[in-house]
Amino acid sequence: MSNGSAAATTPGLDFEQPIVELEARRRALELTTQRSPAQDEELRQLKRQIAETTRQVYASLTPWQTVQVARHKDRPYTSDYLSLVFEEFVELHGDRRFGDDRAILTGWARLDSHKVLVVGHQKGRTYKERSNCFFGCAHPEGYRKAILKMKLAEKYGLPVICLIDTPGAYPGIGAEERGQSQAIAENMYEMSRLKTPIICIVIGEGGSGGALGIGVGDRVAVLEFSYYSVISPEGCAGILWKSHQYAERAATALKFTSADLLRLGVVDHVIPEPLGGAHRDHHQMALRVKQYLLRTLRELSAKSAEQLLDARYEKFRRMGVFLEDPAALEGQ
Amino acid sequence: MPTETASQRPKRGVPEGLWIRCPGCKGSIYRKEAEKLLNVCPQCEYHFYVSALDRVRQVLDDGTFEEIDAQLRPTDPLEFADQKPYRDRLIAEQQRTGLMDAALTGLGMIRARRVAFAVTDSAFIMGSMGSVVGERLARLVERATAENLPLIIISGSGGGARMHEGILSLMQMAKVSAALARYDRTGGLFISVLTNPTMGGVAASFASLGDLVFAEPKALIGFAGPRTIKATIRLELPKGFQTSEFLLEHGFVDRIVPRSRLKSEIARAIDYCGK
Ligand SMILES: [Zn+2]
Numbered sequence: 325m326s327n328g329s330a331a332a333t334t335p336g337l338d339f340e341q342p343i344v345e346l347e348a349r350r351r352a353l354e355l356t357t358q359r360s361p362a363q364d365e366e367l368r369q370l371k372r373q374i375a376e377t378t379r380q381v382y383a384s385l386t387p388w389q390t391v392q393v394a395r396h397k398d399r400p401y402t403s404d405y406l407s408l409v410f411e412e413f414v415e416l417h418g419d420r421r422f423g424d425d426r427a428i429l430t431g432w433a434r435l436d437s438h439k440v441l442v443v444g445h446q447k448g449r450t451y452k453e454r455s456n457c458f459f460g461c462a463h464p465e466g467y468r469k470a471i472l473k474m475k476l477a478e479k480y481g482l483p484v485i486c487l488i489d490t491p492g493a494y495p496g497i498g499a500e501e502r503g504q505s506q507a508i509a510e511n512m513y514e515m516s517r518l519k520t521p522i523i524c525i526v527i528g529e530g531g532s533g534g535a536l537g538i539g540v541g542d543r544v545a546v547l548e549f550s551y552y553s554v555i556s557p558e559g560c561a562g563i564l565w566k567s568h569q570y571a572e573r574a575a576t577a578l579k580f581t582s583a584d585l586l587r588l589g590v591v592d593h594v595i596p597e598p599l600g601g602a603h604r605d606h607h608q609m610a611l612r613v614k615q616y617l618l619r620t621l622r623e624l625s626a627k628s629a630e631q632l633l634d635a636r637y638e639k640f641r642r643m644g645v646f647l648e649d650p651a652a653l654e655g656q
Numbered sequence: 657m658p659t660e661t662a663s664q665r666p667k668r669g670v671p672e673g674l675w676i677r678c679p680g681c682k683g684s685i686y687r688k689e690a691e692k693l694l695n696v697c698p699q700c701e702y703h704f705y706v707s708a709l710d711r712v713r714q715v716l717d718d719g720t721f722e723e724i725d726a727q728l729r730p731t732d733p734l735e736f737a738d739q740k741p742y743r744d745r746l747i748a749e750q751q752r753t754g755l756m757d758a759a760l761t762g763l764g765m766i767r768a769r770r771v772a773f774a775v776t777d778s779a780f781i782m783g784s785m786g787s788v789v790g791e792r793l794a795r796l797v798e799r800a801t802a803e804n805l806p807l808i809i810i811s812g813s814g815g816g817a818r819m820h821e822g823i824l825s826l827m828q829m830a831k832v833s834a835a836l837a838r839y840d841r842t843g844g845l846f847i848s849v850l851t852n853p854t855m856g857g858v859a860a861s862f863a864s865l866g867d868l869v870f871a872e873p874k875a876l877i878g879f880a881g882p883r884t885i886k887a888t889i890r891l892e893l894p895k896g897f898q899t900s901e902f903l904l905e906h907g908f909v910d911r912i913v914p915r916s917r918l919k920s921e922i923a924r925a926i927d928y929c930g931k
Contacts, residue, residue, distance in 0.1 A: 495880030495888050503908050504879035505859035516834035533860045554826040564738035578822045579734045643827040644787030645733035652727035
């Protein structure tokens with residue numbers, strides 16, 4: 325699904341209806357073989373109108389609508405970036421312990437002159453792909469594969485690029501038997517001290533611990549319409565409102581859009597999406613991701629391992645918001 | 657990383673009254689007798705809830721606990737409100753439990769061995785980890801690193817990462833894990849004790865990172881909540897799923913330690929590791 329016209333074949337999201345209607349009219353006109361001068365003019369106006377409407381709709385997405393965009397089935401996935409951003413991808417399989425989780429892809433890749441290791445969640449596009457990788461929900465073996473390959477990258481001095489796109493780590497019997505908690509915990513622990521640059525980008529859904537399990541790095545960026553949350557809006561609604569129907573309210577309450585994440589100091593950078601979202605233009609999105617990666621790699625490769633680790637530690641160490649009560653301090 | 661157990665009212669441990677009902681054996685237990693046994697059922701050894709302060713009394717030598725970072729107070733960075741504003745919820749929880757947040761941290765002695773010590777209290781918003789819990793733990797780990805002290809963290813957290821502080825709670829997992837990785841580099845000894853319940857983002861961070869992992873008997877320990885798993889896989893869960901014994905069987909716990917022996921087992925582990 326690596327093309328620039330995904331929207332042309334896909335029914336839009338609810339709030340995209342005005343755009344979809346205009347686009348249908350545009351297509352009809354474009355297919356008209358012998359257009360009158362009046363129709364040519366209409367087409368020109370229509371194109372302007374589509375751009376303007378798209379801009380308006382996307383300028384004021386609610387958090388819940390943002391979630392829909394982040395989950396859009398035509399949104400570029402890790403596999404799309406692998407073919408559009410990198411010159412080559414050499415997949416490396418397996419965790420050497422249990423299996424080869426298809427929900428996390430790992431392997432070498434070339435990014436211009438850089439040799440890197442890419443780790444990314446994969447959601448799959450066809451039903452078969454999706455069920456093979458549990459819709460991007462990794463098992464412990466996925467996290468263990470990821471950290472194993474990251475250590476390989478560390479050993480041979482390759483920077484690591486993590487592409488995050490998961491609803492969450494898989495909740496199942498086997499996942500618990502094989503230590504889902506321990507796998508995620510160990511990844512954060514080891515990534516915090518991995519002696520090679522790590523760049524993380526939330527390309528779609530940043531689902532909780534399942535995202536953070538490959539999310540500790542020197543830089544964490546997020547695409548404009550991605551989200552990154554402690555829990556899915558549906559899960560939060562189920563617990564705090566006792567009903568999934570409150571997902572929209574939970575989405576607003578959780579403050580997880582790219583602007584919130586930047587304000588809260590959780591991400592370093594927001595990568596803008598093409599007009600109307602990444603699903604409308606994979607090439608443009610991939611280009612922006614590539615530019616961000618190249619710029620950031622240049623910046624990070626100038627630093628020593630020690631500098632990287634100190635700064636990485638401080639980056640996460642500073643996260644959190646709390647008060648210090650001076651009266652209580654005196655009492656100690 | 658919060659889990660659905662976050663929605664259940666916290667068990668207030670041994671309820672008020674002369675006689676109490678044991679959830680383990682369904683028997684009626686004489687309250688005083690259970691208390692004498694550190695809140696363990698005399699008939700079936702069910703381990704009742706223990707508050708953070710009681711845990712300090714049970715595990716540390718009398719009068720040796722010095723709390724640190726008591727001045728840290730939770731706030732409401734997201735201006736979060738579900739059916740109740742988080743601000744109000746915090747005040748209510750503080751009044752009900754007498755704690756400022758879900759973790760107590762400090763220094764103390766275990767059978768005359770000086771340690772850095774933390775405990776999370778599952779009665780405070782289900783023991784969930786927000787910014788204050790994360791900050792207190794990170795500071796404690798740094799203190800243990802600087803002073804070369806063994807580190808003991810007793811977890812009781814059904815709530816995992818606290819939803820009301822959103823993504824900031826999730827990031828506490830990375831923050832505390834990173835602090836533990838540095839502590840590890842200096843040769844520190846971390847003993848993680850899992851108690852009922854330890855779930856979600858707490859299980860998936862510091863609680864699983866001990867050099868040694870102990871668990872109280874029959875505690876609920878896991879990543880995803882049992883209801884979430886059931887709804888996902890649409891199958892009945894096996895008996896004993898996500899208990900301490902289940903974790904031991906699958907290789908994720910070193911020892912199951914009954915409450916009555918917790919203090920002596922910790923002291924012995926410190927000795928074995930030459931700390
Ligand atoms: Zn009993």
